[in-house]
Amino acid sequence: MSDRNAQQLTRNAMRALLAHYRITPGDTAPEDVVTEWLRELRGRSVGECHAALSSLPLNRVQHVTAGEVARLITLARSRPAATGTPSSARPPRPRDRAADKAAGARGIGTVYELMGWTGHEKHALARTVPCPFCRASAGVPCSPLTRNRLRQREIRDRETRMHPSRLRAAEERKRANSTSSGAAASGTTQGASA
Numbered sequence: 001m002s003d004r005n006a007q008q009l010t011r012n013a014m015r016a017l018l019a020h021y022r023i024t025p026g027d028t029a030p031e032d033v034v035t036e037w038l039r040e041l042r043g044r045s046v047g048e049c050h051a052a053l054s055s056l057p058l059n060r061v062q063h064v065t066a067g068e069v070a071r072l073i074t075l076a077r078s079r080p081a082a083t084g085t086p087s088s089a090r091p092p093r094p095r096d097r098a099a100d101k102a103a104g105a106r107g108i109g110t111v112y113e114l115m116g117w118t119g120h121e122k123h124a125l126a127r128t129v130p131c132p133f134c135r136a137s138a139g140v141p142c143s144p145l146t147r148n149r150l151r152q153r154e155i156r157d158r159e160t161r162m163h164p165s166r167l168r169a170a171e172e173r174k175r176a177n178s179t180s181s182g183a184a185a186s187g188t189t190q191g192a193s194a
C-alpha cells in the first residue's frame, strides 16, 4: 500500500494541484475556487486527483471542472486494472508496452465517451497512420513540432492533438481501403489462373 497515494486533499494540496495543472490563471487559485474543488473532491486522495488530471489532454485539463475530475476518479476506481494499480507488483516488461499503449488508447476513448467529449474518433483515425509532418509512428501521438526539416509549418489540431496532414492521410487511406476492398469483392476470380 502506498501512503503517498492515499495522501489527504488539504487546501494546500488543492492549491498546488490547481496551479500545477494551470486550471486557474495565475499562481494562486482564488479561495472560493479552492473551497469548491475541495467540496467536490471530498474523500479523494491527492494521488487520485493527479492520476485523473494527468490522464487528460492539455487542452482539456485547463477547462476541466471539479465535478468532471470527481467522475474520472469514480471511473478509475471502478476499473482498477486500467489505472495501473499493481495487482501483481510486477513492472511491465518491454514487450507489454504495445499492449499498454493500446489499453491506454482505449481508456482515453472511454473517458471521452463518458464525458460527452468529441474529437476522439478523429484522433483514433489519425493515429492509424504515421504522421507525414512530424514522423510520429502509427499508434504514437504527434509531437508538438510546428516546423519540420523540410521547413513546412503545421500546428496540431486543438481537438485531436494531431497534425492536420496526418488526419488527411488517414482519411485518404480509409477511403482508398474502402474502394479497393469494393473492387476486390467485384473482381472475384482475379489472379486465379496465374
Ligand SMILES: [Zn+2]
Pocket (backbone or CB within 6 Å): 131, 132, 133, 134, 135, 136, 142, 143, 162, 163, 166
Ligand atoms: Zn504529427
